[in-house]
Amino acid sequence: MELLDRYLAAVRTSLPAARADDITAELRGELLDQVEARETTLGRSLNQTEISAILKAFGRPIVVATRYHDHQQLIGPEVYPFYLHALRVVAVIALAVLLFSTVVPLLTGNGDFVRVFTRGLYRAEHALLIAFAIVTLLFAVMERTSAPRVWLRNWRPEQLPVAGKRRKGSWEAPFDIGASLFLLLWLLGVIPIATDYTGNGLHIAPGTAWTQLYGPILALVAARLGFTLVEWLRPAWIRLIALLGSVLTLGELALISLLAARGPWAVVTATTATADQATRAGIGINAAIRIALAIALIVAGVRLVVGVYRLVMRPATTYP
């Protein structure tokens, strides 16, 4: 019965420690009963192959042992839909941040395409793996606590988005969050991307307006991130979203106005080009930025009017 002992020893290693002896003794009894029953039928002792067949039919040791554990699933069917959704969201956010941190240096001319692209891919792979691992770990912990059951019960149909109202899709909202997150991380210096550009005999650097208004810009980007989260996670908070949106747009209007009054926004100096060429380039770039700021001002103004109209004219169905 050496094979039987080996089998039971293999089962024992994966059993809950406190009950391992008891369970192993019971399984031994069952297997011996099976061997004896077969021996009675055949009228002789079983050989090694026949005992092996009985053990094989009983099941792989790890499978047999795992059935004695309280938790047999890392993430069960109740939690799985939320896990899958969280994975998608995290993947889109991570990819959006990486996309911007790869594309922006290329657009500003700060980086060689192949190098930036391969580094981006490498970072994307690592970021996704780490993000997935963290999400999986969190949900595995949730699976082992009563949190999911409580969470599943505690929802209200009133929290659902209004039917027919256009809502950001499952990709759009996480992508917006990823974009805002990228901007925030860049402003905080976590994602290092140079703001200066050198090429064609010129050196272009941001003007003092940007550093003077660094605080308000940072606050506004953080507020936009928070707003996108509220808008996405609590779509039924119609009036609060309209109010926050209007306040945010008002802030953007103020910031754009402050920026517009503090030109030049780009300082162009000559490296190998002539001073005249640098001056002309500076005028062109700042004119383009002035036009962009004027357009942004108009867009923000229209958004503010629409937001206030919604706030005043459309009654809320629910409140936070």
Place this chain on the structure above:
Amino acid sequence: MPLEEDLFEKLRVELRRGSLILAVLGALREERYGYTLRQTLEDAGLPIEEGALYPLLRRLETQGLLTSEWREDANRNKRFYKLSRDGKTLLAQLLTEWEEIAASIHKLNGRRS
């Protein structure tokens, strides 16, 4: 195996899975140990894998529906299981539920119960 048979087998296993607890509790109105319990279920047309039966017995015991004790039988120590008092009450409730489900299914399928 054709798809229909494969699907039938899958659904049959699902259908039987829920009924096995009822069968095990019913069979343990009389004290038995694992091997004889499995034989009883098999003879009644409800075979169960050993790998599934023993953890199920442990779970039912933890839930207070079964009691067990180690005792010598045929020169070997065996763990005997029996329905507890709570188990008997619950079995009666489950059997009522079972009969009601069967009656509803028959009714919905236009069969006499």
